[in-house]
Amino acid sequence: MIVDVQNPQETVSRHTSAGEIAGSRACKIGPFCLHPPAMQAGLAGYSDMAMRVVARRRGCPYAVSEALLDRVLLAGGRGREKGVVLCDEDHPVAGQLMGGEADELARAAQILLDAGFDGIDLNFACPVRKVMGRCRGGYLLSDPEQALAIMRRVREVVPGPLTLKLRRGLDDSQQAGESFAMIFEEAVRLKFAAIAVHGRSVRQKYTGRADWDFLRRLKRRYPDVPLLGSGDVFTAQDALRMYRYTGVDGVWIARGAIGNPWIFREFAALAANRPLPPPRIQEQRAALLEHFHLAIPIYGPEQTSRRMRKIGIQYARLHPNEAEVRREFIGVQSPADWWSVLQRHYRADGPGREAGHVSAGWNSCHDLEDDGEVRE
Ligand SMILES: Cc1cc2nc3c(=O)[nH]c(=O)nc-3n(C[C@H](O)[C@H](O)[C@H](O)COP(=O)(O)O)c2cc1C
Incomplete structure (x- = not known):
């Protein structure tokens, strides 16, 4: 499967703000x-x-x-x-x-x-x-x-x-x-x-x-x-x-x-x-694809798909069907699984949800190994 990042430059110009905060200190x-x-x-x-x-x-x-x-x-x-x-x-x-x-x-x-x-x-x-x-x-x-x-x-x-x-x-x-x-x-x-x-x-x-x-x-x-x-x-x-x-x-x-x-x-x-407004479904899809695509040269396709599970779960917070999308991301084992979640839940456009509050469950979820990697 080839996942292509569709026109990332366009994404940049559409999404990036000059970011100046009026009256703020540099x-x-x-x-x-x-x-x-x-x-x-x-x-x-x-x-x-x-x-x-x-x-x-x-x-x-x-x-x-x-x-x-x-x-x-x-x-x-x-x-x-x-x-x-x-x-x-x-x-x-x-x-x-x-x-x-x-x-x-x-x-x-x-x-x-x-x-x-x-x-x-x-x-x-x-x-x-x-x-x-x-x-x-x-x-x-x-x-x-x-x-x-x-x-x-x-x-x-x-x-x-x-x-x-x-x-x-x-x-x-x-x-x-x-x-x-x-x-x-x-x-x-x-x-x-x-x-x-x-x-x-x-x-x-x-x-x-x-x-x-x-x-x-x-x-x-x-x-x-x-x-x-x-x-x-x-x-x-x-x-x-x-x-x-x-x-x-x-x-x-x-x-x-x-x-x-x-x-x-x-x-x-x-x-x-x-x-x-919160990012629409198509914007979420573009970000997920970019993330996946950029991770492949670092980890290879199989490891990337497994790694994207925990990332997809967090993206799911912005999806109107959060619980279902989250469940499906949890089950991802391969690039094909990953792709099918995107096809099922991120194909049609629509408004996204406001990001929820992710405060629970983080204190024990990560542990640094000696090789600098994280075990979850
Ligand atoms: C999963 C996880 C990994 C983290 N890894 C690092 C790290 O490698 N370096 C670092 O300076 N802080 C790390 N932190 C701490 C965060 O950068 C941040 O200081 C902390 O989460 C408090 O901010 P928050 O409550 O807004 O998340 C980590 C936090 C979490 C939850």
Whole structure:
């Protein structure tokens, strides 16, 4: 079966908005100015080149790879080729790194820059048990000495934009607050291009609410530091609310972009007081086809079809027959199955639904393996 992306350029011009938010501050990451002030977040198991390009064609101005383990990159392992796939359309893009040793991270950063990434993002946020147990990701929020050593060493080798992904602390203790402040202030001193903060603690994982008041206080305290806000952004309305309420410079769009790449143009349109209707069925079909087609060179047709199951399920939220479409995506095993779901449910046009709220069930659904892949 040959799946063709029908006229992607036309899709770009129809779907992309200039994204200027009237009266808003410029959101800059190094030389890159983000309109709208939002980005495709790093999402293990999702934010690969295919997802990023589909989002860019619908107004996403900047994207981050999923967390890539430094050791996998250094060993040239299985996760390496897939994680570093880029294409001409996929810029500007930051390669996100996770690790525990300063020299290894510095060498891995060089690999990503050589592969064509425009900047490096350091992950001191991941709460997954295995990652924490190996003194990586969110663990570093509890070890500021090591975190600072890593930041300084990586800064030496990254001339371009270097950014940082944090959570608001390891937990709610005073010590966690002090460690967060040390790390944040060192990032400022080292002239990191932007700092993304997820308003949950590491201990919270994905439970409870993200603390937008924390982001708001942080922005007030450091008005000149480019701050990206993360947490509980499921719709364009959420993105605009976070942007306005917290004063962050940009919104890190994570779960809200899975299966809804229109969220970027919707955010821009909403901010300009011109809300858009949800994507019609034919627009959804085009995005699904593009996603599938772009993923094939990375994973091959069989793996792509299986991988598209979890992505199709999220797209189904915008379909008027959500439950049925979702059930059918779950059963996809092969490219032929995938194609038949599209033919059955996405052939005729019609209005789509507003994206629902996807807050439940995420806290335990992903687990980073050592090779950087995600088990679900
Ligand atoms: C499945 C999944 C994978 C994630 N992978 C990453 C990752 O690789 N790098 C990263 O910085 N954050 C990762 N995150 C965290 C998100 O980027 C984001 O900070 C978090 O989900 C909070 O935003 P949200 O509540 O709007 O989804 C992941 C989250 C989920 C749900």
